Amino acid sequence: MMASSLRWARSLPLSARIGLAFVIFWLAVALVGPMLAPYPVGAFVDYDVFDGMSSQYWLGSDYLGRDVLSRLLSGARYTVGLAAAAALLASATGTALALTAAVGGAKVDEPLSRFMDTLISIPSKILSLVLVAAFGSSLSLLLLIAAITYVPGNYRIARALAVNLAQMDYVQVARARGEGRIHLALTEILPNMIHPLLADFGLRFVFIVLLLSGLSFLGLGVQPPDADLGSLVRENISGLGEGAPAILMPAIAIASLTVSVNLLIDGLKGKRP
Amino acid sequence: MTGGSTASGLKMALILAGKRFASSLLTLFLVSLVVFTIAQLLPGDAAEETLGQSATTQQIAALRHEMGLDRPAHERYLSWLGGMIMGDPGQSLVANMPVSEVISSRLPNSLLLAALTALVAVPVALSIGIGSAMNRGGRIDRALNIFTLSMVAVPEFLVATLAVLVFSVKLRWLPSIALASDDMSWGEYLRGAAMPVLTLSIIVIAQMARMTRAAVIDQMDRPYVEMAVLKGVAPIRVVLRHIMPNAIAPIVNAMALSLSYLLGGAVIVETIFNYPGLASLMVNAVTSRDMPLLQACAMIFCAAYLILMLIADVTAILANPRLRAQ
Numbered sequence: 030m031m032a033s034s035l036r037w038a039r040s041l042p043l044s045a046r047i048g049l050a051f052v053i054f055w056l057a058v059a060l061v062g063p064m065l066a067p068y069p070v071g072a073f074v075d076y077d078v079f080d081g082m083s084s085q086y087w088l089g090s091d092y093l094g095r096d097v098l099s100r101l102l103s104g105a106r107y108t109v110g111l112a113a114a115a116a117l118l119a120s121a122t123g124t125a126l127a128l129t130a131a132v133g134g135a136k137v138d139e140p141l142s143r144f145m146d147t148l149i150s151i152p153s154k155i156l157s158l159v160l161v162a163a164f165g166s167s168l169s170l171l172l173l174i175a176a177i178t179y180v181p182g183n184y185r186i187a188r189a190l191a192v193n194l195a196q197m198d199y200v201q202v203a204r205a206r207g208e209g210r211i212h213l214a215l216t217e218i219l220p221n222m223i224h225p226l227l228a229d230f231g232l233r234f235v236f237i238v239l240l241l242s243g244l245s246f247l248g249l250g251v252q253p254p255d256a257d258l259g260s261l262v263r264e265n266i267s268g269l270g271e272g273a274p275a276i277l278m279p280a281i282a283i284a285s286l287t288v289s290v291n292l293l294i295d296g297l298k299g300k301r302p
Numbered sequence: 303m304t305g306g307s308t309a310s311g312l313k314m315a316l317i318l319a320g321k322r323f324a325s326s327l328l329t330l331f332l333v334s335l336v337v338f339t340i341a342q343l344l345p346g347d348a349a350e351e352t353l354g355q356s357a358t359t360q361q362i363a364a365l366r367h368e369m370g371l372d373r374p375a376h377e378r379y380l381s382w383l384g385g386m387i388m389g390d391p392g393q394s395l396v397a398n399m400p401v402s403e404v405i406s407s408r409l410p411n412s413l414l415l416a417a418l419t420a421l422v423a424v425p426v427a428l429s430i431g432i433g434s435a436m437n438r439g440g441r442i443d444r445a446l447n448i449f450t451l452s453m454v455a456v457p458e459f460l461v462a463t464l465a466v467l468v469f470s471v472k473l474r475w476l477p478s479i480a481l482a483s484d485d486m487s488w489g490e491y492l493r494g495a496a497m498p499v500l501t502l503s504i505i506v507i508a509q510m511a512r513m514t515r516a517a518v519i520d521q522m523d524r525p526y527v528e529m530a531v532l533k534g535v536a537p538i539r540v541v542l543r544h545i546m547p548n549a550i551a552p553i554v555n556a557m558a559l560s561l562s563y564l565l566g567g568a569v570i571v572e573t574i575f576n577y578p579g580l581a582s583l584m585v586n587a588v589t590s591r592d593m594p595l596l597q598a599c600a601m602i603f604c605a606a607y608l609i610l611m612l613i614a615d616v617t618a619i620l621a622n623p624r625l626r627a628q
Contacts, residue, residue: 044448147332150611154566155584155603162588162596163343235455243570246459247585262459266574272467280460287455295451 045296051289059109062102070103071095071254079265079273089274092265097275100261101282107257108283111168111241115175116234122176123183124226128214130184131191142188149181157240161249171250175237182236186229190222231294235287242283258283319616326612333604334386338379341593382597391598396590401598405580409602412572412579416564418495419502424557427507431514431553436541438519446511453508458570462501469497498575505567506560513556520552521545551621558614562607 038049067087068074075090082089088097126145130138148156160174191214194200200217208217242259244250251257256264261279268276366372385391391401430446437443469476476496521527522545530544531537565581572582584599586592 143332147329147336150329150608151333151336151600151604152562152565152607154569155600158569158584158588159337159340159596159600162591162593163340239455239457242457243459246457246570247573249585249588259457259459262463269463269466270471272471276463277467280457280463284452284456284460287457288452291451291455292448 041296044292048289048292059106066099066102068096068099079268091275104258112238115237118176119179120230123180124187127187131195132210145181145184194218392594394595396592408583418499423503423506427510430511434515435518450508462574509560517552521549554617555614558610562610
């Protein structure tokens, strides 16, 4: 198992291997990071604000004299956790609806697709802003809003895949055999579209990380005392004039996460024949 | 091809384009339904919001009646939609003036920002995309691929903060806050708008260059290009004379799609630079829960997006003889 996954990783292009390393790193940070934090998240530990990097405060201190590294480790958990959950919810919902459309016939497919086309013609940031204004932005609502925003994109891709597969001979045979629609969707169609769907999941994850940190940056996302990486950029914006690590590090952290997922997906795409 | 078939082909293309236009209008109508419905989900309503918690039920009921909130939802929707079409989307709750006035003071700024960004981004993206395609598989191409792939995933505020850090803080070339007012000279305006334009351009160029490269490479694999190369046409001439006329439609398509990405990017960039445009107005509307203003802004953004998509599709229809023949 270990050896085969190592061999698999080695077969990837360099950029994808770097991406994979960063993805694993950020997943690990999200899982155990807060336990490794040198200081409590909310504690005021430094008398100076916007300190530079030092051996005591590896990434400096923030606008209230809190340790940036500790806050970053805990912020990463919010960013990665929320985005992964929202991407999973969006992909599961989008794919479930797509499968329903593919096996349900024109009566289900047409209204559903029309509705999704409508949602997709609202730019994602605009849709999420309207949703935030209507619902508010608690953690669970943010998760839901990010998921709703990216369901249509997943639906469009999953439906295209599923409709193609539904016309294949083996599915027609299964249908003629008298298999039910649920069986057709789950055991005949779904297993054959799982690879492109995984790549799409990665993309949704990237979009949602960017969306949620964008919302937090605007002050409309994760609310204090909780803070994701976007909130960290926002709260330290006054340190921009000094080039404080408190504002740059969280922003770079987000970029390293999203860029590495992108590189990984790109590398995987090139691998498939 | 005879003259007659060209004329009928053009007619077909116009019919297709007309159909596409009608479908955009239908989508815009459905979008307005979605936006209105979401905005109605607000727990409590504008009347309670305006009067605050100390208001009595009678006061709320009176204001609700005055604002027309006691009418059934479909009636309110129709009067809102009618107002939008007539250019009167209602009264802004926070600014206490007509939404149309608030928006008309901001919209030109946003359009100017978009135009300047397109002016900077399109030539640069075209050069990067074509250069990258000509060097396909080479070192420059791979480097550009990694670079643009990364830039697509970088949050706008990182680009913006880095730009401020380099150009305002370290080099002190440009102001970090963009203020636009009527009595500013063009020079002052351009200096102020330089940072937002730069940031938006960097974000859009990455997207555009990738799509341009894909469009050019798609043409490069065609037999007629192979023919041109085999008969000894210089590479630059192959690209400009043979490939470009055929790739122009997909490229315009790519430009329109990437410019639509600008709509979302503007939300962050206008806010971070305090640029008085429509996107930062919309963010304010969200914070203050000014629903009439928010709905109007959302509809403008959606209309802009649909127009860009329409341009993308219609160029594809007009430029593709096979699509026309169908």
